[in-house]
Amino acid sequence: MMEKERTRRQFLSVAGKGMAASLVGVSVSCGQSQPSAGKKQSRFEIRNPKFGIRKKRRFELGLASYTLRNFKLAEALTMTRKVGLKYIALKSFHLPLDSTPAQIRAVAAKVKEAGLELYGGGVIYMNSEAEVNRAFDYAKAAGMKVIIGVPKPELLKLVEKKVKEYDIKVAIHNHGPGDKTYPTPASAYEKIKNLDKRIGLCNDIGHTQRAGVDPSVSVERFADRLLDIHMKDVTEASAKGHGVEAGRGVIDIPRFLRTLIKIKYAGIVSFEYEKDADNPLAGLAESVGYVRGVLAAIS
Amino acid sequence: MMEKERTRRQFLSVAGKGMAASLVGVSVSCGQSQPSAGKKQSRFEIRNPKFGIRKKRRFELGLASYTLRNFKLAEALTMTRKVGLKYIALKSFHLPLDSTPAQIRAVAAKVKEAGLELYGGGVIYMNSEAEVNRAFDYAKAAGMKVIIGVPKPELLKLVEKKVKEYDIKVAIHNHGPGDKTYPTPASAYEKIKNLDKRIGLCNDIGHTQRAGVDPSVSVERFADRLLDIHMKDVTEASAKGHGVEAGRGVIDIPRFLRTLIKIKYAGIVSFEYEKDADNPLAGLAESVGYVRGVLAAIS
Numbered sequence: 001m002m003e004k005e006r007t008r009r010q011f012l013s014v015a016g017k018g019m020a021a022s023l024v025g026v027s028v029s030c031g032q033s034q035p036s037a038g039k040k041q042s043r044f045e046i047r048n049p050k051f052g053i054r055k056k057r058r059f060e061l062g063l064a065s066y067t068l069r070n071f072k073l074a075e076a077l078t079m080t081r082k083v084g085l086k087y088i089a090l091k092s093f094h095l096p097l098d099s100t101p102a103q104i105r106a107v108a109a110k111v112k113e114a115g116l117e118l119y120g121g122g123v124i125y126m127n128s129e130a131e132v133n134r135a136f137d138y139a140k141a142a143g144m145k146v147i148i149g150v151p152k153p154e155l156l157k158l159v160e161k162k163v164k165e166y167d168i169k170v171a172i173h174n175h176g177p178g179d180k181t182y183p184t185p186a187s188a189y190e191k192i193k194n195l196d197k198r199i200g201l202c203n204d205i206g207h208t209q210r211a212g213v214d215p216s217v218s219v220e221r222f223a224d225r226l227l228d229i230h231m232k233d234v235t236e237a238s239a240k241g242h243g244v245e246a247g248r249g250v251i252d253i254p255r256f257l258r259t260l261i262k263i264k265y266a267g268i269v270s271f272e273y274e275k276d277a278d279n280p281l282a283g284l285a286e287s288v289g290y291v292r293g294v295l296a297a298i299s
Numbered sequence: 300m301m302e303k304e305r306t307r308r309q310f311l312s313v314a315g316k317g318m319a320a321s322l323v324g325v326s327v328s329c330g331q332s333q334p335s336a337g338k339k340q341s342r343f344e345i346r347n348p349k350f351g352i353r354k355k356r357r358f359e360l361g362l363a364s365y366t367l368r369n370f371k372l373a374e375a376l377t378m379t380r381k382v383g384l385k386y387i388a389l390k391s392f393h394l395p396l397d398s399t400p401a402q403i404r405a406v407a408a409k410v411k412e413a414g415l416e417l418y419g420g421g422v423i424y425m426n427s428e429a430e431v432n433r434a435f436d437y438a439k440a441a442g443m444k445v446i447i448g449v450p451k452p453e454l455l456k457l458v459e460k461k462v463k464e465y466d467i468k469v470a471i472h473n474h475g476p477g478d479k480t481y482p483t484p485a486s487a488y489e490k491i492k493n494l495d496k497r498i499g500l501c502n503d504i505g506h507t508q509r510a511g512v513d514p515s516v517s518v519e520r521f522a523d524r525l526l527d528i529h530m531k532d533v534t535e536a537s538a539k540g541h542g543v544e545a546g547r548g549v550i551d552i553p554r555f556l557r558t559l560i561k562i563k564y565a566g567i568v569s570f571e572y573e574k575d576a577d578n579p580l581a582g583l584a585e586s587v588g589y590v591r592g593v594l595a596a597i598s
Contacts (some may be wrong), residue, residue: 082581139413247591248383255594282381282584289585292546293592297553 038187053093056259056299058263061229061291062087062119063149064230064272067280070091070283073107076296077114087268091226097124097138104141119268120228121146122202123173126155134163146171146226148202148266153181153191162197168199171227176207177239184211185218189225200225203274206232209251210241216252224261230272231291243274247288254294261298350399355598356556358564360590361386361418363447363529363571366579368392372406376413378580382587386567388419388447388527396423396437402588418567419527421447421501422472425454435461445566447472447527452480452490459494468497470526475506476538483510484517488524499524503571509540509551515551515558522562529571530590542573545586553593560597566587 068076073094111118126132146169172188182188192199205215233249234241273284314341364385367375372393381384410417427430445468491498504514532541532548572583
């Protein structure tokens with residue numbers, strides 16, 4: 001949050017008031033990439049820190065609460081605040097899918113009281129019509145803007161109908177080499193490219209890399225449908241790769257973040273740190289620090 | 300360590316065997332900045348990642364064990380390994396100054412068994428001849444290469460005599476606005492500039508910034524005597540500033556690290572995270588991650 005305030009201060013110090021007014025708020029919106037306002041950047045403008053405002057990231061950092069799956073909601077919220085993240089997507093451990101609307105609203109209120117923003121839920125598997133219907137009612141009751149989901153392909157038409165009805169986005173999550181339906185962002189994109197634009201991708205860059213696909217190439221290729229990101233690092237670019245602290249694995253995270261800035265991604269980059277399930281705070285903190293450090297150096 | 304291995308791999312992939320042989324080992328030495336081998340870098344070489352080997356940092360990351368002052372040695376070593384740091388300077392909490400040579404050697408052996416390198420000790424205050432003598436015997440028994448110390452100015456002649464006799468460096472630690480002897484690196488430099496070159500500075504960048512001095516300017520100005528660094532961030536550039544996770548405070552850490560690369564600093568950058576004394580691991584991990592992220596983006 002301090003980070004954001006500083007960005008805004010720098011912003012106001014270099015931008016005229018009119019320009020500021022036209023851009024404020026852009027950076028916190030969740031969803032698709034937005035086209036650049038104004039003319040194309042010159043090479044000079046991209047490099048010169050005095051023109052940093054033109055290249056500033058439009059995305060925010062958040063948490064996929066699967067990271068804290070072995071902790072109760074209250075502890076998870078405390079840890080999220082501890083590492084300075086504001087946005088959170090809850091996994092069912094913290095908000096069961098079969099909760100009543102009143103229970104869901106109570107959890108949403110706790111997130112808000114903690115000073116966090118409940119922007120999404122997931123990963124939510126949808127294997128039947130009933131599960132699709134339940135997911136949308138769940139997301140609506142919680143005030144979520146996006147469902148990070150895995151709907152069976154034959155249910156995508158129903159998903160599209162619900163997206164139009166509820167105006168809630170669905171970001172399809174790729175799960176790597178072992179996943180027969182959506183191993184890569186490309187495999188998901190193929191199935192949703194002709195559907196409503198509010199159906200897009202949650203690019204899990206660990207699973208993308210495990211499938212042998214470069215996450216930087218992948219997010220740029222499908223930038224028009226990029227709705228959410230699971231940020232992590234993995235030990236190798238194969239099915240055997242497993243989660244590790246950001247910066248200790250094989251993903252080129254500086255290049256990935258430069259690509260997100262380049263494509264003007266304006267959603268959330270959510271950390272999903274899968275290692276150390278019973279004691280994840282240090283590894284999560286190191287990962288968040290790493291990404292902030294890269295951003296500080298390239299922004 | 301993984302980081303280092305990768306650097307070495309990249310290195311070997313771009314450098315010929317002869318060139319590799321002539322440079323291996325440079326990056327791990329502790330001590331003064333080393334002049335560049337070969338001709339001056341062109342702007343192109345500095346920017347182009349294929350020539351990264353020429354601009355790669357020569358310093359390593361480490362820990363000032365004051366960070367873990369409320370933990371026993373064994374726990375401190377475990378936490379140091381957890382955040383992936385290899386070099387450590389022990390504070391008296393972990394190795395009392397009045398230890399016998401046998402006790403000192405036993406602690407040094409434990410550090411080695413943990414896979415860490417005990418490169419220094421401190422901060423060690425030296426207020427009498429006896430304390431100077433003790434500090435050098437202590438450092439010698441521990442195999443330390445550098446004493447991070449605060450000798451009374453009138454003892455500096457004795458310190459110089461001991462440096463020559465023991466060939467152990469002394470890095471004088473600045474302690475900010477409240478310190479009447481060495482508030483800034485400049486005030487220490489003034490007192491040691493005509494002494495043996497093995498007497499230099501440990502620039503504590505938090506205290507430097509708290510004294511209203513830009514750490515980047517400070518390390519560049521006194522590069523010839525820069526022997527150690529206490530890496531941290533602080534909430535404000537005044538006496539009221541206090542320690543905070545790297546990246547959350549007011550120090551421009553990307554610029555600082557770029558400066559260390561520019562001046563070819565070849566010692567250790569040791570984290571001294573003073574916040575959360577009873578539960579420092581998450582904040583230390585975030586700080587280490589932040590610095591690694593910056594380095595990944597600029598190296």
